[in-house]
Amino acid sequence: MSIIIGEQVCRWVAERTGGQYFAGSGQGIGWSKDGALVAGVLFDNHTGRSVQMHVAAIGKRWMVREYLYACFRYPFEQLKVNKVIGLVDSSNAAALKFDRHLGFEPEGMIRDAGQAGDIIILTMTRAQCRFLKEVHHG
Numbered sequence: 001m002s003i004i005i006g007e008q009v010c011r012w013v014a015e016r017t018g019g020q021y022f023a024g025s026g027q028g029i030g031w032s033k034d035g036a037l038v039a040g041v042l043f044d045n046h047t048g049r050s051v052q053m054h055v056a057a058i059g060k061r062w063m064v065r066e067y068l069y070a071c072f073r074y075p076f077e078q079l080k081v082n083k084v085i086g087l088v089d090s091s092n093a094a095a096l097k098f099d100r101h102l103g104f105e106p107e108g109m110i111r112d113a114g115q116a117g118d119i120i121i122l123t124m125t126r127a128q129c130r131f132l133k134e135v136h137h138g
Contacts, residue, residue: 001031001032001033001064002031002032003029003030003031003032003066003067003070004028004029004030004031004032004037005027005028005029005030006028007023007028008028008030008037009028009029009030009037009040009041009042010026010027010028010040010042010044011028012028012030012037012040012056013028013040013041013042013054013055013056014042014054015056016040016056017042017054017055017056018115019042019054021042021044025044026042026043026044026045026046027042027043027044027074028040028041028042028043029041029043029067029070029071029074031062031064031067033061033062037058038057038058038059038061038062039055039056039057039058039062039063039067040055040056040057041053041054041055041071042054042056043074043075043079045085046079046081047081048081049081049082049083050081050082050083050084050085050123051075051079051081051083051084051085052084052085052086052087053071053075053084053085053086054086055086055095055098065131068102068131069131069132069133071131072084072129072131072132073131073132076126076129076132077132082125082126083123083124083125084104084123084124084129085121085122085123086099086104086121086122086123086124087119087120087121087122088119088120088122089114089115089116089117089118089119089120090109090114090116090117090118090119090120091114091115091116091117092116096120096122099122100122102124102131103124103128103129103130103131104122104123104124105122105123105124105128106120106121106122107121107122107123108120108121109121
């Protein structure tokens with residue numbers, strides 16, 4: 001399993017989340033198994049102080065520390081943002097539960113703006129992020 005960075009990850013995530021990706025408008029960090037993507041994160045809408053994070057995955061075996069650490073080091077250490085923002089449709093209970101498990105907290109709501117409900121605005125600050133520790137192998 002290995003990390004893949006680039007446009008192909010951005011497109012892969014956008015296809016699976018129902019969003020759109022415009023070339024050069026974000027950064028993608030993917031996790032591949034046997035050469036095929038099994039998880040991807042698309043970062044876009046970087047304002048300097050925040051960035052949006054979109055996640056797509058196949059199955060559950062992709063949630064390994066090495067990948068999660070890479071996904072959170074990028075916004076907080078490379079981009080140096082204060083917050084990572086996730087927008088989740090209120091009808092998507094699995095995504096809301098997953099984001100809360102990662103450490104995101106609800107910060108607001110945009111009524112009647114989702115595909116099947118409201119959009120819940122979830123955020124995580126650097127201080128809330130538990131994935132910035134070093135990865136230890138062995």
